[in-house]
Amino acid sequence: MKSFTLNEINKQIKGTLLGDSNQRISGPEQIENAESHHVTFIGSRKYEKLWDNSRAGAAIINETLNLLPGEGRSFIKVKNVDLAMAKVLEMYDPGPPVLEEEYHSSAVLHKSVKIGKNCKIGAGCYVGENVILGDGVVLYPNVTIFDEVQIGKNTIIWSGTVIRERCEIGAYCILHINVSIGADGFGYRPSEGCVGLTKIPQIGNVVIGDHVEIGANSTVDRGKFSSTILGDGCKIDNLVQIGHNSVLGRFCIMAGSSGLAGSVTLGDGVIIGGSASIKDHITIHSGATVAAGSGVLKDVPAGKTVLGYPAGDSREVLKQWVALRKLGRI
The missing domain is CATH 3.40.1390.10 (MurE/MurF, N-terminal domain)
Incomplete structure (x- = not known):
């Protein structure tokens, strides 16, 4: 000790x-x-x-x-x-678990995989065709990485995480337990004759910058086309949903159980509080804050704090809440 x-x-x-x-x-x-x-x-x-x-x-x-x-x-x-x-x-800090073997005998690595220096690959991992792992990458047991993924140096990926094909992960990232990167975005339209639903193919990928940390059981969906993007230094809590074709600037923070629908844009340094939800095709400009539990239905200007459902300027919303309390007493 x-x-x-x-x-x-x-x-x-x-x-x-x-x-x-x-x-x-x-x-x-x-x-x-x-x-x-x-x-x-x-x-x-x-x-x-x-x-x-x-x-x-x-x-x-x-x-x-x-x-x-x-x-x-x-x-x-x-x-x-x-x-x-x-x-x-x-x-x-007592430090993380140590993987004694360079590559565990039960790991399955495609012959085309390119592995940098000092990497560790734990038991039960699968690494697909043409994957590139930078120097010092650590894959804890039971990580799955599909074809043509690129992972930057010194990134740590914890057990249960799945990275789908063609995604790109930067350097010095941490992906915690059971993270999903690159699953299909949620896209359906009524079929002809309004009988059933037609799935919209999701052929893009996910691009994650350097020094990004993603919490347990969070999901980042691939783009319908082009990329879902997380900029350098973003910090994502547990149980967060980031929809297809969303773009996060640098150093954004998303707290637990918050979610972005498809094609949401966050500027640099945006803070999303816990359980907040953001409508599709919304832009939240740099330095803005969305308070916990809020629902954002329209664009948020730079530096503003919004609150409530639907979300509005926090000062105005608080005034409304005070007025409602007074009305109840009356």
Whole structure:
């Protein structure tokens, strides 16, 4: 088990240490559950009141707070607790499972596959014709990669993920458990005579940039033609649906159970809250935010925050909600 002194932790996060620099910490913990050998985190006044009853030996706190550590306990004051937390968690990270063999004997690799240096391919994987794996790619057990897929260097793909034919995945990506990349988009039209439905062929692909992370059980459908695109640095939560021919700019965030219908365009830095849904052929411009649970039926200007169903300017919607509450009392 890893253990560090507060001084060693402070060297990583570059804060101001108050208290015993040699106090040894066995790991981070929530403030309510922490013991004397743990470090916890206080990022706002909301958590100040919990410190007195906490048994944590130390805390990393926002430098704007006036809280004192108390006898026998220590603080490290920092500008941004969340960023400091990320560095501390890296220090204590036990690391992912290790695949001892370069290619497991049960993996099925087409003879045409091109594999870079230092790749690992786990048990039960299937890698199809003309697939290209960059240096350092890791495929955990039971990953399926169909023909002509390209995967950039140091990308990690977890068990159960399926990448359909002709898709392109960038470098330094993480695809978590049971991700689906390149399944058919949802396209049907009434057949002639209005008897049954005709499936619209989906012959495009998915193109994913570098440093993209996609959460467990999320899906990115292939384009009807051309590509569904996720720009560099996008972060996709669990259980997210991205419809065919949607285009995401750089560093977009989509929280759990949110969804894009077909041909949605997101600018750079767009944030989609949990369970929000976006109508097809909508554009949400750069820097906009869609609040959790909202339904977007029209374009959203750059930098705006929208809320509600149907979604509107958040300030106006909140005023309407206040007025409705007052009306109920009347």
